[in-house]
Amino acid sequence: MLEKRYSPKDVEAGKYETWKSKGYFTAGDKSKQPFSMVIPPPNVTGKLHLGHAWNTTIQDIIARYKKMKGYDVLWLPGMDHAGIATQAKVMQKLVSMGVDVTKITREEFLKYAWEWKAEYAENIHQQWAKMGLMLDFSRERFTLDEGLNLAVRRVFVDLYQKGLIYQGERIISWDPVQQTALSNIEVIHQDDEGYMYYFKYHLVDSDEYIEVATTRPETMFGDVCVCVNPKDPQYTHIHGKKVINPANGEIIPIICDEYVEIGFGTGAMKCTPAHDPNDFIIGKKYGLEMPIIFNKDATMNEKCGKYQGMDRFVCREALLKDIDSRGDFIKKEKIVHAVGHSERNNCVVEPMLSKQWFVKMKPLAQAAIDAQKNENYVNFVPKRFEHTFLQWMENIEDWCISRQLWWGHRVPAWTNKVTGEVLVAMEAPKDIENWEQDSDVLDTWFSSGLWPFSTLGWPNETEDYKRYFPTSVLVTAYDIIFFWVSRMIFQSLNITEKKPFENVVIHGLVRDEKGRKMSKSLGNGIDPIEVIDQYGVDALRYFLTTNSTPGQDMRYIDEKVSSSANYLNKIWNSARYVLSVIPEDYKEVELDPKKLTSVDRWILNRLMMTIKNVTNNMEKYDFNAASSHLYNFVYDDFCSQYLEMSKVKLNSDNEFEINQTRTILLKCLKDIILLIYPYTPFIAEELYQNLPTHLESIMLETYPVVEKKFVSKLSDNEVNLLFDFIKEVRNYKIVNGLSPNANLDLTIGLKIEVSDDFYLYLNRFTFTEVKTAKEPLSGSGEIFSYPFGSLLISSGANKEEMISKLQKQIEVEESEISRGEKMLSNPGFLAKAPKEKVESEKEKLALHKANLASLKEKLSKI
RNA sequence: GGACACUUAGUUCAGCGGGAGAACGCUUCCUUCACACGGAAGAGGUCACAGGUUCGAUCCCUGUAGUGUCCACCA
Numbered sequence: 049m050l051e052k053r054y055s056p057k058d059v060e061a062g063k064y065e066t067w068k069s070k071g072y073f074t075a076g077d078k079s080k081q082p083f084s085m086v087i088p089p090p091n092v093t094g095k096l097h098l099g100h101a102w103n104t105t106i107q108d109i110i111a112r113y114k115k116m117k118g119y120d121v122l123w124l125p126g127m128d129h130a131g132i133a134t135q136a137k138v139m140q141k142l143v144s145m146g147v148d149v150t151k152i153t154r155e156e157f158l159k160y161a162w163e164w165k166a167e168y169a170e171n172i173h174q175q176w177a178k179m180g181l182m183l184d185f186s187r188e189r190f191t192l193d194e195g196l197n198l199a200v201r202r203v204f205v206d207l208y209q210k211g212l213i214y215q216g217e218r219i220i221s222w223d224p225v226q227q228t229a230l231s232n233i234e235v236i237h238q239d240d241e242g243y244m245y246y247f248k249y250h251l252v253d254s255d256e257y258i259e260v261a262t263t264r265p266e267t268m269f270g271d272v273c274v275c276v277n278p279k280d281p282q283y284t285h286i287h288g289k290k291v292i293n294p295a296n297g298e299i300i301p302i303i304c305d306e307y308v309e310i311g312f313g314t315g316a317m318k319c320t321p322a323h324d325p326n327d328f329i330i331g332k333k334y335g336l337e338m339p340i341i342f343n344k345d346a347t348m349n350e351k352c353g354k355y356q357g358m359d360r361f362v363c364r365e366a367l368l369k370d371i372d373s374r375g376d377f378i379k380k381e382k383i384v385h386a387v388g389h390s391e392r393n394n395c396v397v398e399p400m401l402s403k404q405w406f407v408k409m410k411p412l413a414q415a416a417i418d419a420q421k422n423e424n425y426v427n428f429v430p431k432r433f434e435h436t437f438l439q440w441m442e443n444i445e446d447w448c449i450s451r452q453l454w455w456g457h458r459v460p461a462w463t464n465k466v467t468g469e470v471l472v473a474m475e476a477p478k479d480i481e482n483w484e485q486d487s488d489v490l491d492t493w494f495s496s497g498l499w500p501f502s503t504l505g506w507p508n509e510t511e512d513y514k515r516y517f518p519t520s521v522l523v524t525a526y527d528i529i530f531f532w533v534s535r536m537i538f539q540s541l542n543i544t545e546k547k548p549f550e551n552v553v554i555h556g557l558v559r560d561e562k563g564r565k566m567s568k569s570l571g572n573g574i575d576p577i578e579v580i581d582q583y584g585v586d587a588l589r590y591f592l593t594t595n596s597t598p599g600q601d602m603r604y605i606d607e608k609v610s611s612s613a614n615y616l617n618k619i620w621n622s623a624r625y626v627l628s629v630i631p632e633d634y635k636e637v638e639l640d641p642k643k644l645t646s647v648d649r650w651i652l653n654r655l656m657m658t659i660k661n662v663t664n665n666m667e668k669y670d671f672n673a674a675s676s677h678l679y680n681f682v683y684d685d686f687c688s689q690y691l692e693m694s695k696v697k698l699n700s701d702n703e704f705e706i707n708q709t710r711t712i713l714l715k716c717l718k719d720i721i722l723l724i725y726p727y728t729p730f731i732a733e734e735l736y737q738n739l740p741t742h743l744e745s746i747m748l749e750t751y752p753v754v755e756k757k758f759v760s761k762l763s764d765n766e767v768n769l770l771f772d773f774i775k776e777v778r779n780y781k782i783v784n785g786l787s788p789n790a791n792l793d794l795t796i797g798l799k800i801e802v803s804d805d806f807y808l809y810l811n812r813f814t815f816t817e818v819k820t821a822k823e824p825l826s827g828s829g830e831i832f833s834y835p836f837g838s839l840l841i842s843s844g845a846n847k848e849e850m851i852s853k854l855q856k857q858i859e860v861e862e863s864e865i866s867r868g869e870k871m872l873s874n875p876g877f878l879a880k881a882p883k884e885k886v887e888s889e890k891e892k893l894a895l896h897k898a899n900l901a902s903l904k905e906k907l908s909k910i
Numbered sequence: 911g912g913a914c915a916c917u918u919a920g921u922u923c924a925g926c927g928g929g930a931g932a933a934c935g936c937u938u939c940c941u942u943c944a945c946a947c948g949g950a951a952g953a954g955g956u957c958a959c960a961g962g963u964u965c966g967a968u969c970c971c972u973g974u975a976g977u978g979u980c981c982a983c984c985a
Contacts, residue, residue, distance in 0.1 A: 050944095052944085052945075053945080053947075054945095054947085219983095237981090237982080244985085260985080261985060262985065263985080275985090308985080309984080309985090312984075312985075313984090313985055314985085316985085317984095317985045318985070319985090324983075324985085325983055326983055326984075326985080327983095327985085385984095386982085386983090399983085432914070432915080433914095435913080435914075436913085436914075436980080436981095439912095439913070439914095439981080440980095440981080443981080443982085526979090526980090527979090527980085529980095530980090530981090557979095561922085563922095563978085595922085595923075595924095595933090596923080596924095597923085597924070597925095599915085600915085600916085600923090601915095601916095601978090601979085602922095602923090603922065603923090605921095605922060605933095605934085607922090607933085607934050607935090608922075608923095608933070608934075610934090610947075611933060611934065611947090612933095613947070614945095614947045614948090615947095616947095617945070617947055617948090618944090618945065618947085618948085620944090620945080621944040621945035621948085622944060622945080623944080624944050624945075625944030625945080626944080627944095628944070629944095672923095672924070673924085673925095676924075676931095676932070679932085679933095680932090687944085687945085688949085688950095691944075695943095775950090775951080778950055778951060779950090779951055779952080781939090781950095781951090782938070782939060782940095782950075782951050782952080783938095783951085783952090785939090787939090787940085788939075788940060788942085788949095788950070789940095789942075864929085867929075871928085871965085871966080874965055874966080875965080876964085876965030876966080877928095877965040877966070878965080879965070880964085880965050880966090881928075881965065881966080882928095885928065889928085892929095
């Protein structure tokens with residue numbers, strides 16, 4: 049016997065361990081069609097948040113659903129080493145432990161980092177277990193494990209040999225805190241307040257000067273020229289002359305180039321090739337020197353004279369003061385401009401000329417774009433995110449993949465100590481003592497981009513790779529399309545000549561209840577574990593996956609989780625009722641549509657429609673729509689109606705009907721449990737285990753299917769009329785201040801044939817004996833007209849109320865009739881609307897007219 | 911400067927070419943033997959605004975306004 053109240057803690061206890069130990073999570077049943085997903089590997093830097101909970105629950109629902117649908121489901125787990133983030137955190141920890149990190153060696157650091165990884169991986173495992181995820185742990189991978197390293201080296205060498213990886217000196221974004229290069233998308237541009245500073249650049253041997261503006265005066269130490277547009281009339285007379293750099297007194301040329309826009313700013317632009325991407329282009333074009341003026345920590349270097357060693361921002365102020373004292377500082381204007389910040393530590397990044405490894409993106413991107421456009425390569429759900437992907441691919445620049453870190457895949461390149469020759473290869477050269485391996489590691493996303501195939505064993509032609517690749521679905525949030533999804537797509541196309549996944553299901557971000565992004569600085573983050581402690585993991589899972597439409601953000605609202613828990617309690621209690629009416633010796637009866645009552649036919653039809661609608665939406669990954677169909681069935685059809693009606697039948701003395709009702713109750717309950725199961729596996733398993741007959745676990749069950757013999761349309765009229773009558777009587781009692789079980793004088797007139805049950809139920813639900821009469825009804829009282837019958841309540845109401853109620857109903861009918869007549873008198877409607885529509889409007893109009901007539905007759909008799 | 915979303919009941923969100931839906935909140939009533947984490951019955955919306963297409967628009971198109979997100983090197 050089930051407890052009176054659904055208790056998540058009791059229900060959840062032990063189930064996950066059982067599923068896991070029974071091997072239900074392990075893929076490999078060759079008799080079935082394969083279905084595969086790889087988890088977006090979480091970083092080993094911290095706890096999982098609500099976003100992870102959402103993302104993984106969606107996948108778990110898909111996995112469990114597909115398993116029930118008869119697939120051999122592989123859901124592969126794993127984690128990401130997250131280069132910069134993890135290295136930063138490990139360093140922080142070492143500092144707090146009192147370790148002198150300036151003296152630590154690469155090997156020592158890596159030892160600590162692997163310890164850190166082990167610790168955090170354990171946390172993540174626990175949280176996955178708590179969420180109930182059916183991950184195949186026998187195939188778990190880590191982005192830094194040996195197999196993935198092999199894949200990374202193989203891809204690096206492949207791209208290098210194809211000429212798609214090169215080492216070059218270019219302007220990259222430099223993170224002075226981590227002291228590493230970053231790729232473009234690791235830089236967050238945010239609008240910061242700053243100043244535009246204007247300086248006098250004096251012409252050599254002249255009293256004249258030109259005004260030059262900059263937002264970063266400290267870079268003036270790297271100026272190599274001043275540029276003007278050759279057609280700018282303002283500056284024609286200074287072509288070929290030289291100016292004095294007010295920062296260091298150096299004499300630099302004026303260069304004419306179309307790049308400078310006439311009329312923008314002062315029309316004269318200082319050029320710092322080593323510290324600005326545009327200036328770099330000009331520097332290259334004219335073969336200019338490219339002095340670097342910063343140290344790796346963004347302090348000023350030896351090229352900056354007395355400012356050497358100063359922080360860049362301190363230098364800026366000091367330099368301003370000095371130039372001002374010489375009279376060459378004109379003014380500063382407050383401006384708001386986009387400033388690049390490191391995604392990981394928010395420091396201001398410095399554009400800097402640096403020798404790095406790059407992936408040549410244009411050919412890779414073009415191939416991916418062509419495949420996507422011509423072959424509808426990867427199916428984006430929702431579709432619009434395909435544009436996001438394509439747009440990014442079309443505007444892509446070369447990808448800086450080297451990082452000056454230790455935690456990551458080391459670049460498989462060696463430099464000959466004698467000749468300086470660079471060797472890129474899978475393995476170290478044999479005469480290793482003559483070579484030095486590149487000290488850099490690769491961008492984390494380089495290895496993540498190989499995730500769907502590297503985890504399955506590639507580059508080896510393993511069984512798993514052959515069976516499960518390409519994967520079926522990838523589920524991720526839209527904020528990671530650039531970072532990850534797009535890279536998997538072009539990497540996979542280039543290296544395996546296959547798509548990484550058939551479908552990519554994109555979801556949104558979880559926000560706080562005010563719609564703000566959850567962040568550490570706001571302190572508005574919600575810990576999934578706390579939610580689970582309060583409401584249970586099933587309620588959290590249900591809330592997360594049913595409260596937003598595909599691709600849309602969602603707000604975390606506590607009341608909604610609570611409401612999800614209430615829903616589960618409702619299912620729990622309906623199960624409790626059903627099970628309580630099933631005796632030990634109960635024998636299931638064969639459900640023959642011919643022997644079913646109208647109410648039975650109705651509920652089974654509703655069940656079939658629900659299975660159909662839920663399944664359709666599951667296939668579309670629309671979990672909100674799928675769940676709401678089930679929700680409506682559970683509350684409105686099953687609990688509010690059928691379950692109450694079953695009490696009438698179960699109290700009858702018809703043995704056959706009693707058993708038939710029990711069978712239907714059980715059938716509905718079982719299907720509800722199976723349909724809700726992918727969302728809320730714990731409570732579903734618990735209830736399932738309490739069914740009179742069941743398998744070892746719900747995980748071995750199959751998904752409900754529509755049985756055509758239970759699909760009907762005719763049974764609805766009688767039942768719907770019954771519901772209408774019941775509602776009117778109940779409302780009547782409330783409006784008239786009568787108690788719910790007050791006896792009334794009821795007369796009904798029917799336009800359709802009904803079964804004896806009709807009267808039985810009406811009696812039971814209204815606590816009243818029912819009289820019948822022919823339409824239109826005669827006698828005094830309140831009348832309620834419906835398309836298939838009318839109801840007359842003769843007791844309790846006064847005349848005035850009766851009249852006003854009748855008049856209200858007449859008004860409603862009249863407005864309906866005028867609507868119908870307007871439509872049907874419109875020649876355009878008759879000519880162009882679908883025939884069925886016209887017919888149904890005609891029928892409705894006739895019904896309303898009949899209703900109006902009977903109401904008017906009623907009124908005249910009062 | 912581009913791109914994409916969003917604007918529907920008090921609130922959070924669904925829906926979508928042929929009569930506006932849910933949850934929570936609110937009002938009234940009910941502890942009747944599945945559930946008071948409940949039941950019954952209600953109130954509450956010119957579906958942002960303006961044009962257009964259509965027999966018919968909350969829904970499609972165009973524009974406007976507001977909100978949000980992403981992308982973008984403009985000195």
